[in-house]
Amino acid sequence: MLNNKIIGHDFQKKILMRAERENIVSHSYLFSGPDGIGKKLIALEFAKLLNCKNKDLSKTTGSDNESCECGSCKKVEKGIHPDVVHVQYEGVKSIKVEQVREGIEDMLFLKSYEGKFKVVIVDEAERMSRGAQNAFLKTLEEPPPYSVIILITSNPDSLLPTIRSRCQMIKFGALREELIFEELKKRDDLSVEEALVCSKLSNGSLGRALMLDSDIIEWRKELIQYLMHLKPYSALRILGLAESMPLSSNPEDTEKLNLAFEFISLWLRDLMLIKMDSDKKGLTNIDLIEQSMEIAEKWNIDNILNKMSCVQNTWSDIYHMNANKQLSFENLFIRIAS
Ligand SMILES: [Zn+2]
Known part of the structure; x- marks a missing residue:
């Protein structure tokens, strides 16, 4: 066996x-x-x-x-x-x-x-x-x-x-989310809610899920909550948030920056799904459903799609064009706040 x-x-x-x-x-x-x-x-x-x-x-x-x-x-x-x-x-x-x-x-x-x-x-x-x-x-x-x-x-x-x-x-295919969730529930360092978010972020890879610790899961939550309340005229908050991003080129920051793009994209995807009245099970950030629903009320689909393409362009500018990371994030956050 x-x-x-x-x-x-x-x-x-x-x-x-x-x-x-x-x-x-x-x-x-x-x-x-x-x-x-x-x-x-x-x-x-x-x-x-x-x-x-x-x-x-x-x-x-x-x-x-x-x-x-x-x-x-x-x-x-x-x-x-x-x-x-x-x-x-x-x-x-x-x-x-x-x-x-x-x-x-x-x-x-x-x-x-x-x-x-x-x-x-x-x-x-x-x-x-x-x-x-x-x-x-x-x-x-x-x-x-x-x-x-x-x-x-x-x-x-x-x-x-x-x-x-x-x-x-x-x-071999990706593992089912439920299987990963069951496995993550055995971990002491994650709450059940965090384990569920983590399983959704895993893309069917237990190896990836095991890399996401509670600090990262919490950082995702804070980042999204911050973005939810960002206003286009609050320059200081936008600058501060851009500055707080993992901007150095050491491997740890590079990995975290990739995650930041993924977290923001998945949150915008959640908003789209809410707009389209999809099953809540498909949402990634299940610990932010209520707040995301409030935001989805205020934003229309074109606006969300626009923000999604801004995230994609910012990623591409940084990775392919070697753009200044701080400036790129400032621009992105202004667009997300608008
Ligand atoms: Zn044996």
């Missing part, structure tokens, strides 16, 4: 479990789908399952590998199994031919030490350079016996078609 604590993806888990059970394990898989939804975890659990020493026991008892105490499963979990390699090239823009040879091929062609299968998991496979992909293709064409290669990517189109066609493709 695959660890059933990994949320969602039941269909994909079944395909993999069936392959193992019926001895039809493919030499190469391509796991594709958005980031942060559990592809890596499932690849590691599959590697555990393939080499588990208690497999027959877990089949009869129905228990999953997460609780398996066998030496093999424990080693995969700790990342020290000699036959299971999880290749991650952190901080490397592009994976080069030599890295593929040293990290992947050399390992695959060695006889397995203790497992039945040699498993190589390549994270962010789309970062393999064209040369590296071509070199890798040869391994995919003539894989050593009992080897399983799992390529993981959020962007399968950036892999050569010849690579894609040699792998069994397993597509």
Whole structure:
């Protein structure tokens, strides 16, 4: 059994479990789908399952590998199994031919030490350079016996078609909001309301949801509330708000700035949905429904659409035209207040 604590993806888990059970394990898989939804975890659990020493026991008892105490499963979990390699090239823009040879091929062609299968998991496979992909293709064409290669990517189109066609493709979709909400409710640092907002902001990615802490959720609320009460003539408030935005170019601020654009856009989208009498369930900022309804009363649809395109243009000016961030936000906030 695959660890059933990994949320969602039941269909994909079944395909993999069936392959193992019926001895039809493919030499190469391509796991594709958005980031942060559990592809890596499932690849590691599959590697555990393939080499588990208690497999027959877990089949009869129905228990999953997460609780398996066998030496093999424990080693995969700790990342020290000699036959299971999880290749991650952190901080490397592009994976080069030599890295593929040293990290992947050399390992695959060695006889397995203790497992039945040699498993190589390549994270962010789309970062393999064209040369590296071509070199890798040869391994995919003539894989050593009992080897399983799992390529993981959020962007399968950036892999050569010849690579894609040699792998069994397993597509993973975004997780349902409710599943993420259930998971987030277990966290101590979020209230139920914050967990709900967070699940709505997650775009179906648990990884992303876990990155959004209560400080960020609260900052979103304050930012939107501030925008709700902004007046076009209150220059000081507009300047102050623009100044308070994460304007530096360090990675933390860059990440937060992206979120700011997303938060503002999603709030304007909420206003549109309220205008169109849509189901309240579709709203993101459910902790601001009443206040948003009051604002939606005052603004017409054209006005909201205008503001939405201002947000889009400001984002584009900053990211593509390298515009002055402070000035860009001042302009944006004046437009939102108007
Ligand atoms: Zn085991």
